[in-house]
Amino acid sequence: MKGLIIKDFMVLRKNLIEFVMILSLSSVVAIMFILSAQYGNLASAKESLLADPQVGEFGLISMTSLALTCYLFVPMAAVADMSYIFREDGKAGFSSVAAVLPVTVRQRVSARYITILCTLVAGVIFDIFAALIISRMTELIVFGEMINMIFAVASFLMIYSSLCIFECILWGQGKEEVAMIVSTVIIMVVMVVCGYQKFKNAIFNNDDQIMKDIMELLKHKAYILVIIALVTLILSYTCSVAVANRKRGVI
């Protein structure tokens, strides 16, 4: 099984240059954003933004936090794309090799899930390090809140990847793009359904309650997302093993 995880990382290694570029770019943009918010144009605009009744202090902090969440999200998302491994395996015909290795179908599926967990752990470690630097540079957001945001981001990616892996196994080779789209759509639909009334009020009544709830979730209640991610992961893994055992040769 260890060999299969190593193989998955070898496949991801192909994306290494892309990953390093995204990582560097997002880090630079994040630091520039913070410096600007602290000393530059954003700091100058702060006063006028605060005076604007439509923005206010909460709105300003929320915008800053959301922008930072995006910067934290990008590097993790760049490596956590499991559909890429399925696509590359399919292209090489690796499933025929995997099928004759001395590993069980469960081990083959487990290897894929361990790979995603490892990439997310690496992403979380990098983001914690980045958060440490960013929190020192700004007063808009504290380190504890950023940790919550990092886990929230990792949880979203875990949910996305769990859905993606299951769909790739269920639908077989050549359907990786469909799995990516469907996983994204499922997450968005679930989010909209869960906060339907608040989304409606935000759109039609300019109510910022949904924004406040999202910020509360990201900054203080990331554990809810972590629990949802773990449940999704367990369900996805169990179903993937069952499907892979029935449909041999998909992984």
Next chain:
Amino acid sequence: MNVIDIKNVTKDYGDFKLDNVSFAVPEGSVCGFIGQNGAGKTTTIKAILDAIGVDSGNVLVFGEDMKINGARLREDIGVVFDEMGFHEFMTGKDINIMMKNIYKNWDEKVFFDYLKRFSLPSKKKCGDFSRGMRMKLQIAVALSHGAKLLIMDEPTSGLDPIVRNEMLQIFREYVIEEDHTILLSSHITGDLEKIADEVVFIDGGKIVLNGNKDDLLEKHGILKCKKDELSLISESLIVSAQPGVYGVEVLVNDKKSCKKLYPEMIIEQASLEDIMLFYINRMHTNVACSNISGSDISEGMSREQASKEAEEAL
């Protein structure tokens, strides 16, 4: 002892069916698995390796059920496919790192020795390898973890005669060890004639013929006669008939008896390819054909049918 023992394996895909397949591969032998493209060779191999689930029947490898102990048994099986299966960006070194973390008995020294022997650069991406090099890489992997059984699916197809010969030499060296066995699927019967001890012939998902290669070659012969002489031949001796250059060519299943019964007729040595073609001809002319073993040949084509078909073909 049989290293592979397949009993009544059936797998129905709707448009293709592996139909009640049974055969055994004795330890220490080279078993040629022949049949035309789409006959069911790869499906049977996948069933042996438990890479596909079967509808019924069971597969024993080293005397153990593959369904139960598949993962452990695969430690002792080396597999070579007609397509490489490794990612094109991988180098020999990458494959070594991966495999030494998968096989308990992986021997990297043996692996790199094979790479050297096959002139395969260990730092070159295998996507840049030629077809022959890719096959050699697979063979190097298959032989580097102390496998006692080598299963190969069309390893020599698409290769030039020199590389094919080189590979056959490697297989010969491999079976020098008494407990080493090879199941070699191919539609290139010439290769199997050189190396195989046993032959299993599959067509349309059914085992048509299996037995010792020398026995099969010894028993079968091609009788050449005129069209009107066909009716004189005993129906139990005829496998099938087809038009020849000067008359009719008939594959007979008992060459010695034929020579005694029809001394005036010419009976030539049949090759594995001839045997395969005549049996396929027989299958495709919708004549009932049950499993026929090398030592027990039964149910021949009727003389009337053979005569009629030969006439139609002519």
